[in-house]
């Protein structure tokens with residue numbers, strides 16, 4: 232109950248390099264958010280190239296926790312650690 236602000240954000244890099252790899256991860260995050268019933272709280276957004284293309288795909292949680300070479304398994308771990 233109480234107010235629900237969209238207070239958590241998952242950012243995925245939509246730059247040229249990352250977007251080749253991140254569509255599966257993006258879907259994975261969206262599914263996780265939905266399964267956890269957190270669509271009111273969590274936003275999944277894209278961001279521009281972060282300059283870490285060598286580590287594509289890049290995902291950032293809350294704009295300050297950025298991770299590279301993210302796999303769908305990493306996505307689950309990140310979600311459990313930072314969001315769920």
Ligand code: FES
Nearest residue numbers: 244246249280281
């Ligand atoms: S394209 Fe994602 S960091 Fe450059």
